[in-house]
Amino acid sequence: MTDDNGTGILADVAAYYSDKLAEHGQSPRGVDWNGEEGQTLRFRQLCKIIDAPGPFSVNDLGCGYGALYDFLAAERKDLGYLGVDVSESMVEAARERLKGHAGARFIQASVPDQVNDYGIASGIFNVRLGRTDAEWQSYLEATLDALDRTSRLGFSFNCLTSYSDADRMRPDLYYADPCRLFDICKRRYSKNVALIHDYGLYEFTMLVRKRI
Numbered sequence: 001m002t003d004d005n006g007t008g009i010l011a012d013v014a015a016y017y018s019d020k021l022a023e024h025g026q027s028p029r030g031v032d033w034n035g036e037e038g039q040t041l042r043f044r045q046l047c048k049i050i051d052a053p054g055p056f057s058v059n060d061l062g063c064g065y066g067a068l069y070d071f072l073a074a075e076r077k078d079l080g081y082l083g084v085d086v087s088e089s090m091v092e093a094a095r096e097r098l099k100g101h102a103g104a105r106f107i108q109a110s111v112p113d114q115v116n117d118y119g120i121a122s123g124i125f126n127v128r129l130g131r132t133d134a135e136w137q138s139y140l141e142a143t144l145d146a147l148d149r150t151s152r153l154g155f156s157f158n159c160l161t162s163y164s165d166a167d168r169m170r171p172d173l174y175y176a177d178p179c180r181l182f183d184i185c186k187r188r189y190s191k192n193v194a195l196i197h198d199y200g201l202y203e204f205t206m207l208v209r210k211r212i
Helices: 009-024 036-049 067-073 088-097 133-149 178-188
Strands: 056-061 079-085 104-108 116-121 151-161 192-196 203-209
Touching: 009 088, 036 067, 036 116, 036 151, 036 192, 036 203, 056 067, 056 133, 067 079, 079 088, 088 104, 116 133, 133 151, 133 178, 151 178, 178 192, 178 203
Parallel strands: 056 079, 056 116, 079 104, 116 151
Antiparallel strands: 151 203, 192 203
């Protein structure tokens, strides 16, 4: 996936997060979150998409060092997990950290190489890296299409919200319109869509269920 002038968005994303990992290590700050508490709160919202009573599988798009696997595996042992990241250093760090976990697999890619029950994307739409609103929205929608293609039962993602306080908004970040994305998800992917915008952060989470 590239933008119109031929500069690869994904290459820039990979470089950005590789630098964060090198600076902060395998930690929430290493994937550009402020701390563990906020990261856990985000995971809790995103994982509301998972309603399987028995074994299930997850594609984690933008997996970083595999923190979502830790969150899921703490409560569920019947888990199949694929972590996908465009940053080679992130994938290498995740493989090394979780090499003893047979249920976890990691690949360097922009799209999962298999269909799993659920797809989850946390934080991958926030840092626009100098792109215009139109360029980043196009990238975001193409990524949602990929999440839809590679999830069997549903997918979830989060974004910074356009309802953020104006004096706190930064030009290097992308603040998505939750109403616009809700409409896209309802029209394009499923009639069963939930918008969560009440958990105390300047962001929202979208849950797209393919069946009830």
